[in-house]
Amino acid sequence: MRDPQGEPSDLIRSVSRALRVLESVGASPKGLTVKQIARRCELTVATTYHLVRTLAYEGYVARREDGTYVVGMEVSDRFRELTAALRGPASVTDVLRKAALDTGYSHYLARFISGRVVLCAVAEGPRSPYLEDLVPGFDDGAHATALGKSLLATLTSEQRSRYLRDWGMRPFTQATIVTPDALETDLAAGERRAMQMEIGQFRPGVACASVLAMADRDPDRRVVVACALPAAEMMTSAKAVRARLTATARAVAGALIEELPGPNGGTTPPEPPAARR
Known part of the structure; x- marks a missing residue:
């Protein structure tokens, strides 16, 4: 736009x-x-x-x-280069793949790019339903996905309102949150549990959870990690999902910090969930 x-x-x-x-x-x-x-x-x-x-x-x-x-084919070459740039260092991809292998759940990396929520990397897991819409570059369902919510939660309420005005709140399912007030309530609940999540809001029968991997004053350097799983499993194992996601987020933050100039590159990893409550 x-x-x-x-x-x-x-x-x-x-x-x-x-x-x-x-x-x-x-x-x-x-x-x-x-x-x-x-x-x-x-x-x-x-x-x-x-x-x-x-x-x-x-x-x-x-x-x-x-x-x-x-x-023409040159466009596909540029797309491959774009997705490689979005993924970041190979060590981040390795972390996501290990998490997908250990849990069986597909894992995702997302960040802001020029003020838009963008999915940057995907590591497929055999226990997660395949989500063909969640591919690198996805940015129109921030209000309906846990990874989008994690990033939106880092904004001020005014910034969130502006984002939602610009990109809308498309109803992906009957459970999708489609009003700013309802989203504010949902984000607040996610902050209290130290994990943003959604159940059936993006795809029926599918749940997604996300935590902040890196915080920064610059929105474009904020990074979140998410995973997708069957909704029934989220209902019974949310705490275990949060613990594994938090460990994965720390590993992602460590891999990213190694690539940044200077001490921590001015970036602050998030506190562990237990410390924030």
Whole structure:
């Protein structure tokens, strides 16, 4: 989502137009002709033709035999690079994989990036239901997932209100919290138990729990760790889940701190749950 008021004075229009073309093609899996792209991007056909040819030369779009254009392989290469950057050091991935292996639950790493909740890494566990929507880059269900709640809980109430106004509170299930007041109550309960959680709010029959791994004055350096499990197991083993998640969060924090410059990089790991109560 672009902020018109935040447009830089030195914006390069041709680059901006090329990105709009790429976005338009990417949103159309059946492919688009140059004329269709021009209409969607509100550009002249001549301008669109030059932009499309340039993107095709660079590999970001590909022309099919019927004359339509689809996304090119260079986009997938950039996505792989993005997910690798989001994951952080290999030691963090190792921690998540070990936690998934030890518990059987899928584990997730999330953080703020430019003010948005972003899922950065996933380690699948055999005992967790597969959640195809929880992939790196996911950011539209913060109010319905434990990892999103953990990050939202680090914001002020005013910041949370602004976030929810910008990104909405989509009802994923009948149990999804869809009002700011109800979310505030839910977050407060999570703070008291030293673990944010949801049961059936993102997907029926699935529960998710999350704890803060790293706190920081800079929101973009706050990191949370979460796990997903069958809802029935959460109902009977929440304390055990919290204990394991807290240990995993400490291990993640240790791995991240090793990568930061200076003493702790100015970052403060969270207190253990017992100390915060």
